[in-house]
Structures are given as C-alpha cells and as structure tokens.
Amino acid sequence: MKKLLASASLSLALLAAGPVIAQENSQGYNDPAAGAQQASYNDAELKQFIEAQKDINGIRDEYMTKIENVDSQEKAQELQIEANGEMAEAIDEAGLDIPTYNAIATAYNSNPQVRDRVDSMM
Template sequence: MKKLTALFLAMFMLTGLSLQAMAQQQNSQQQQGAQQQQGMQQQQMDMDFSDEDLEKFVEVQPALEEIREDFTQRLEEAEGQEAANKLQQEAGQLMVEAVEEGGLDVDTYNNIAMALQSNEELRERVDGMM
C-alpha cells in the first residue's frame, strides 16, 4: 500500500494536478447525466490496459520514487515560492522523461494511475507485478 501511495503522489506531481484542483473540477460538474457518463467511461477505461503497459507502469515506479524523494527533500529546503515552483517544474519534467524512457506516454501512465484509484481488480493486478 505504501508503494501505491507513493505512486499516487508521483502521478500528481507528474500531471501538475493538486488534490484541490481535482476537487474543484469534480464540484464544477453540474449535471448528473454527465457524471454518469464519466463513470461509465471510467469503468471502460479501467479494463483497457495491456499487461505490457502495466508492466511498464510498474517498472517506471522506482525512477519516479527516486525523483519524488529527491525533490521532496529539496522542496522542504527551498527558500521562497519561486524556488519551490521551479523545483516542482523540474521534478515534473524529470518524471515525464522517466515515464517516456520507460516506454509509456504520459497520458497512458496517468490513465493507469487514475484507474488504480477506483478499480480494485486493476490494483490487485498491479500489486502482483510489483
């Protein structure tokens, strides 16, 4: 479970999303029909990953974890918001490069990470590969 927590933190740094931005996005959805359609698309997306993509996803985790650990420490020591923003951008770029070097595009990586949050079966498949 600790690995998945680190994985989710890396995903949020990678995409530049914050939990607050995600909550705002969810709150902005006004129509229940749109939410149902999104839920159906999410369920469909949850099962659309090949074993090869999931293996690549798992294989890139150590590199992302190393970047996350390095930049977490550096962010704690950053002096000022501008320095912190620069470090976050640098970390995000390194994570993008790590994902792409691992053979995945960022969208596929993010889709897998998002699907892991809502699909227990997929989580178990990924856990089995770790």
C-alpha cells in the same frame, strides 16, 4: 501497496501541476480520469507502469527533500517543474505516454482489479 498508492497519487499531483500536462493539453491531451475506467491494460503496459513508478518514486523522494529545504515559493516551484520534467522523462523511458501512465495510476487508485494485477506483478 500503500506506498505505491501514495506515490502514484503524489506523482499524479506533481505531473498535473506542471508544464508537462499543459504541453500535452495543447496537443489534444484527454483527461486521464476518462481512461481510468479501462481495466483491460495489457501486462506489458502494467510492467511499463511499474518501471516508471519505481523511477518516479526515486525522483519524488529526491525532490520532496529538496523542496522541503528551500526558502522561497519561487524556488519550490522551479524544483517542482524540474521534477515534473524528470518524471515525464521516466515515463517516456519506460515506454508509456503521460496520458496512459496517468490513466493506469488513476485506475490503480480506483479499480481493485487493476490494483490487484499491478500488485501481483511487483
């Protein structure tokens, strides 16, 4: 559970820092925290979240190693953007949009009911 919590937080940080969110903002994106209070995600959405999170964990691990081994801030930013793109693709392939993924991740971190439901599905 702690790994998922940390991973979801890091994934949110990576996604929030990248162009994916900026792109969504230009298309009427709402703050994911606004949906964080929703505890009524259906099982299908939570399963999609878990699927996306598994993929994101792998992407995060791969890119964190790459970022730690670069010698310039510019290269690190390029890798972060690349990782954001792959994470966004993983979310999309799992059947979620980024705002929904971010809202579930935020709810997982702040709402024990959502956390318990997700943990019981893993």
